[in-house]
Amino acid sequence: MADVLASVMPAQWSVPQALKEAMDYSLQAGGKRLRPLLVIAACEALGGSREAALPVAAAIEMVHTYSLIHDDLPAMDNDDFRRGKPTNHKVFGEAAAILAGDALLTHAFYSVVQASRKHGVPAENVLSIVEDLAEMAGPRGMVGGQVADMEGEQGMTDLEQLQYIHLHKTGDLIIFSLLAGGRIAGASVRQLEALRGFGTRIGLAFQIQDDILDLVGDESKLGKSTGSDIKQQKVTYPYFIGLDASREEVERLTEEARRMVLEGGFQDPQRLLEIAEYLMKRDH
């Protein structure tokens, strides 16, 4: 992904160098690249080409990255470091970080459209991807989850509210990635529903696993200190249902996700199954 921005921004565009640098800095900061992997895996599971999935894979990483840049701002979580590197606003200043986030979010939609322009994905399918992205990253999706999370920090959270936050703040972009991969490959309605069910379950399992790792993970593997949820008085799955039940819930959700993919009528579900397995067993 080192050249992701260069690959999705026309070379002849005149863009201020400072803006490109700020966008690139956070895009290249690493991370699991889970969302782009899901786009590609869903597309390939249905016999679609990896190439055609790349513009949307880049788009979802841009959206994820913008959300981290804005989350880290002093007015939000006020984080100085992410993945061991100074956060965007620590390097470029707050104004530039806000604008780099805005630019990444906007440019993601440009990148989605290139699935049609460069790879001939039908306009109707790409328009559905645009609609899904706007719904799942916007006020009903990720941003809505973010606002609910802020409200939760003011002590208004119950388990239902926590599920709302997890589903929208984290889950929606995971579900989007799978649906988009499917749409690129021309998925049927039944296949799209299987991808949605799979995504809903691995998204929630992913988040519960995060909560568990924050409680009992190995700091050297995580690359961050554990116990931060307790320190920040954040409510989590283990807080509500205990550690053992949380672990069982991750296994149950992963098993359900597996079944949905196996029964979804995919040509080659192997990669999706591996990702679900990896997420359940991960220690960082």
Added chain:
Amino acid sequence: MADVLASVMPAQWSVPQALKEAMDYSLQAGGKRLRPLLVIAACEALGGSREAALPVAAAIEMVHTYSLIHDDLPAMDNDDFRRGKPTNHKVFGEAAAILAGDALLTHAFYSVVQASRKHGVPAENVLSIVEDLAEMAGPRGMVGGQVADMEGEQGMTDLEQLQYIHLHKTGDLIIFSLLAGGRIAGASVRQLEALRGFGTRIGLAFQIQDDILDLVGDESKLGKSTGSDIKQQKVTYPYFIGLDASREEVERLTEEARRMVLEGGFQDPQRLLEIAEYLMKRDH
């Protein structure tokens, strides 16, 4: 536009009330509504229906509104008032203002897609509108202009740089509005080029007129104090070429814009000509 958000957000969506309020607050804060008017005028000039233009008209107002919310933030222009009302972050706090801006930008793309879903505009045309919006509001467009403007405040501006800032910070969304209206009505390549030429000229004229009004306008009509550009040491058109030459430039650009529309082969160019005339003569 009082009900713009309600009209473009599905009633069954579960969106945190606090987020909806922060989005609505700035959308309803008034202003000239120039950009939505341009979408509708361009669409009707080509015989398209006003109804079909509304989702895109709402979208461009959302993008304009998000840009104002983020511009006003303490880390950016740090403005407490806009159009005589407290700015978004003064009412809802900085974190909510950042998120309301993010949500408006994202939801604008959802609204654009509804031109296809609700009014049957062909998917290919709507996809071009999405692509234009991402290009003209993103790193090559409005956000790029914003970054160049920030750099300009550090004393790096010449007339060429000032034109770059004006074209992208203000002009691009005006050009977008006209092209989008044209695309909804199924404009030909020649008609789109006429709309682009018209928009480039009225966009620049609009900005020069702003500079002139800041220098010699009537404070009671403007609803803000004049001379702020000088106080902020902002370079302007009058600064570079003088007041008289700036006025002549506005007239020259408006005349060129008129001619482009008259020669563009439109069924009914009257409304577009009226808008150009109004922008040239406005005193606020």
